[in-house]
Amino acid sequence: MAGAVTLSSMLDTFNVLLYAADPPEGEGPWWGVGIDISKCIGCGLCARACKVENQVPQEPFYYRTWVEQYTILKDGTTKVESPNGGIDGFDQSVEEKDIFKTFFVPKMCNHCAKSPCTQVCPVGATFESPDGVALVDDKYCIGCSYCVQACPYGCRYIHPEKKTADKCTLCYHRIKRGLDPACMEICPTGSRIYGDLNDKDSDLVRYLKENVTRILKPHLNTGAKLFYNALSQEVS
Amino acid sequence: MLSKVDGFIYPNEIELQWGILVVLYPYLTGLVAGAFILASLERVFKIKVLGPTYHLALITALAFLICAPLPLVAHLGKPGRFYEIMITPNGSSAMAIFGFVYLWYLMVVLLLEIWFDYRCDFVIWSREEKGVKRIIYKILTLGVSDISPKALKWDERLGYIITVIGIPSAFLLHGYVGFIFGSIKANPWWSTVLMPVIFLFSAMVSGIALVMVLYMIISYIRKVKIDMPCLDTIGKYLFYMLILDFSLESLDQVHRIYEAEESFDILKILVNGKLYITLFGMQITVGMLLPLIGLGAIQVFKIKAKIRKTIYLITGLMVLTGIFFMRWNVVIGGQLFSKSFHGFTNFKLGLIGSEGLFMTLLWILLPFCVLAFLLWLMPPWKKTLSD
Numbered sequence: 104m105a106g107a108v109t110l111s112s113m114l115d116t117f118n119v120l121l122y123a124a125d126p127p128e129g130e131g132p133w134w135g136v137g138i139d140i141s142k143c144i145g146c147g148l149c150a151r152a153c154k155v156e157n158q159v160p161q162e163p164f165y166y167r168t169w170v171e172q173y174t175i176l177k178d179g180t181t182k183v184e185s186p187n188g189g190i191d192g193f194d195q196s197v198e199e200k201d202i203f204k205t206f207f208v209p210k211m212c213n214h215c216a217k218s219p220c221t222q223v224c225p226v227g228a229t230f231e232s233p234d235g236v237a238l239v240d241d242k243y244c245i246g247c248s249y250c251v252q253a254c255p256y257g258c259r260y261i262h263p264e265k266k267t268a269d270k271c272t273l274c275y276h277r278i279k280r281g282l283d284p285a286c287m288e289i290c291p292t293g294s295r296i297y298g299d300l301n302d303k304d305s306d307l308v309r310y311l312k313e314n315v316t317r318i319l320k321p322h323l324n325t326g327a328k329l330f331y332n333a334l335s336q337e338v339s
Numbered sequence: 340m341l342s343k344v345d346g347f348i349y350p351n352e353i354e355l356q357w358g359i360l361v362v363l364y365p366y367l368t369g370l371v372a373g374a375f376i377l378a379s380l381e382r383v384f385k386i387k388v389l390g391p392t393y394h395l396a397l398i399t400a401l402a403f404l405i406c407a408p409l410p411l412v413a414h415l416g417k418p419g420r421f422y423e424i425m426i427t428p429n430g431s432s433a434m435a436i437f438g439f440v441y442l443w444y445l446m447v448v449l450l451l452e453i454w455f456d457y458r459c460d461f462v463i464w465s466r467e468e469k470g471v472k473r474i475i476y477k478i479l480t481l482g483v484s485d486i487s488p489k490a491l492k493w494d495e496r497l498g499y500i501i502t503v504i505g506i507p508s509a510f511l512l513h514g515y516v517g518f519i520f521g522s523i524k525a526n527p528w529w530s531t532v533l534m535p536v537i538f539l540f541s542a543m544v545s546g547i548a549l550v551m552v553l554y555m556i557i558s559y560i561r562k563v564k565i566d567m568p569c570l571d572t573i574g575k576y577l578f579y580m581l582i583l584d585f586s587l588e589s590l591d592q593v594h595r596i597y598e599a600e601e602s603f604d605i606l607k608i609l610v611n612g613k614l615y616i617t618l619f620g621m622q623i624t625v626g627m628l629l630p631l632i633g634l635g636a637i638q639v640f641k642i643k644a645k646i647r648k649t650i651y652l653i654t655g656l657m658v659l660t661g662i663f664f665m666r667w668n669v670v671i672g673g674q675l676f677s678k679s680f681h682g683f684t685n686f687k688l689g690l691i692g693s694e695g696l697f698m699t700l701l702w703i704l705l706p707f708c709v710l711a712f713l714l715w716l717m718p719p720w721k722k723t724l725s726d
Contacts (some may be wrong), residue, residue, distance in 0.1 A: 122431040130453030143364070163350065163352065164349060164350060164353045164354060165350075165351065166350045167537050169350050171347075181681070183346075183347035183348055183679065183681050183682075184347060185347070190560075210349075219523075219524065219525060221431075222431045222432065223431075223432050223433065223434065223522075223523070224429050224432055224516065225424045225428060225429055225432040225434040225435040225437070226420075226423040226424055226427055226428065226429055226432075226435070227427060227428075227429035242419075243423065244416070244417065245415050245416065245417050245419075245420040245421060245423055245424065246415050246416015246417045246420075247414075247415055247416070247434065248356035248357060248416070249432070249434050249519075251356045252356060252357070252523055252674075253523050253525055254525060255524070255525035255678055256349070256678070257348075257349025257350070257351050257352050257677070257678055257679065258349075258351065259351060260351040260354075261354075261356065261416055265416075266417055267416055267417060323524050323525065328562075338680070339678075339679050339680055
């Protein structure tokens, strides 16, 4: 019996290696996000609302969400811009005659099911809520920046005053009260939606059924739960 | 700050998260691992010609290990919370293993081995010395004052066992540091399975070079003759390790070029642009090729002792510089390009501030000060009983 317990605890040590290979599954709501690129007009209200709602530092290096403008030129090159995260809107810097196509891509935390940031946090200050939202406990974070390095989507930063990691919480304080995240509530075209992936009748599941969606950097197998519709291959 | 950007980067990427203090951490731990491996060559693999540097290598490893985590802690956003990594580690984090690996290496391997090695001397010195030194030596004996042949044999036996355990531990220490970077799949510059192995071999190279240079400088200061067979043997091992390290790093680059994955274009611009001087100039030419030529010449040609010494000193310093830039290229280089693969940010080392040049020089100086103190306290050349 003692041997079995010892063996089990020894094997348990190796379970941590399986974090990304075999992520824990939760019961109940499992939040995800859908973004319809074809609806985004690049007004930047989402990024602005996020900064206000979550007291994100105003400097143009800290964003929980932002909007990128992609311009594919006729010569095949790609130009990407996001001045002040798109908060002030966009001016097209490429002459119209040279443009093949252009579109806006809102970015935010992918709330990955096998989130690399949660995996690497040395103290467990970054964690996944039971309903699938990647969160940071800023009273516990040591500010090592390992999570910032591990996020493939550039969605984290070190808060300049708190000196701890900061990121999108899917406005957890709002969704727990039945309210929409600030970026989604303010979006004039409804290009962002969120919902429970475990609820077959949710808006998000319906969106996934009706559209051909893609996640960013699927080869990294992060279990991203941010599903884009009409996403061009140039977007990374 | 926005002027630092070329092309497009994710907005949160403008500031580099890991600066020169994080460059120092793998550099210093590498020196520890390498110095220890050199010591174990004498102890475990019975390469007795390395005897004159055995204790120096061990004490060097200890001095650098004591200092290695300090820049890392200083770099934290919340340095006062550093102990959380020890008391509530997250098992799935490579960085969380830091506390365990560090303490294992410091407490179990290095301190114990050095204690068993020096216990007899502590007892003798506690009888011979006076004043504060006498009290310090008395404390260092930990109350075990038996220096009978039987007790000394036990010291020798236990020290040997610990050195044997220490070799895989040294591999673990630095392989693990490489894993911290190599396991970040978000960063193609870091994410290679070879990273722990490359770190390990570069650690051995740097540690051996450090002990070689220190041995020469200390001999000069003490005005004693350098043991040339010992120095030649260290030089030979440095040469072999350099070849292995060079081969591994070349394999990594050839593999990247041959596969030419999605990130290849941005990495190509990176190495031919922002990393050109530090990679091709400092890491490869100064840190690898020139030392290989210098040390290789000694293996092939009959060169006078005086010239050999000069070559060893210069190549040793070059290797130490090159490995520092290897760490620089990994840590800083890996943050210069955007994970969007559409652009670059920039890094300029400031002169002042906690991440500035002057502070960095102080962090580099610190282990040498600790080493000087340890050599004063436990001079290998005053050991009454040699192995």
